[in-house]
Amino acid sequence: MNSDANPVLTLAWTFAVMSLFAIGGANSAIPEMHRVAVDVNHWLTDKQFTDVYAIAQLSPGPNVLIVTLIGYSVAGLLGALVATLAMCVPTAVLALIVSRFLTRSSHARWPSIIQAALVPLSIGLMGASGFILARTSDRTVVAVLVTVGAAAVASVTKLNPLWMLVVGGCLGFAGLIG
Numbered sequence: 001m002n003s004d005a006n007p008v009l010t011l012a013w014t015f016a017v018m019s020l021f022a023i024g025g026a027n028s029a030i031p032e033m034h035r036v037a038v039d040v041n042h043w044l045t046d047k048q049f050t051d052v053y054a055i056a057q058l059s060p061g062p063n064v065l066i067v068t069l070i071g072y073s074v075a076g077l078l079g080a081l082v083a084t085l086a087m088c089v090p091t092a093v094l095a096l097i098v099s100r101f102l103t104r105s106s107h108a109r110w111p112s113i114i115q116a117a118l119v120p121l122s123i124g125l126m127g128a129s130g131f132i133l134a135r136t137s138d139r140t141v142v143a144v145l146v147t148v149g150a151a152a153v154a155s156v157t158k159l160n161p162l163w164m165l166v167v168g169g170c171l172g173f174a175g176l177i178g
Contacts, residue, residue: 007075008079016090022091026062029125068083068084150164150167
């Protein structure tokens, strides 16, 4: 859809299509959200996108909140509602249809093969999301070191990621990360 069209219609079309490719949830679509919101439609800057992502992650509720915040940035409350529904409704309908189909095929081998194949795809999409966010927000050597350190801690410990967010937020508030 042309980005010169009505922004609410553009939001609806963009997130409805994106929802069907967001395997594993909204976080797997972060690279595409960034591309569409920053590079294609120029709804947000890199910094604004990173800020919206941080707010969505720190807020209670589902990860799809980033879509709501992008929609709000584009077209206010109506944009927030349209973007959220466009991201959730098509996927919910598709999930209902697929779950009914899989229930009928519960004794076949192919559903488990498809589910197993989606695991590496989801992991790759999450890795791409992390890379996009690090690339857009890490502007200093200290920021890169904090990101690498947090990734290392997360991969080798069972520490709740919220603590790493708190530490990163405190370092940023103290002016050590710019």
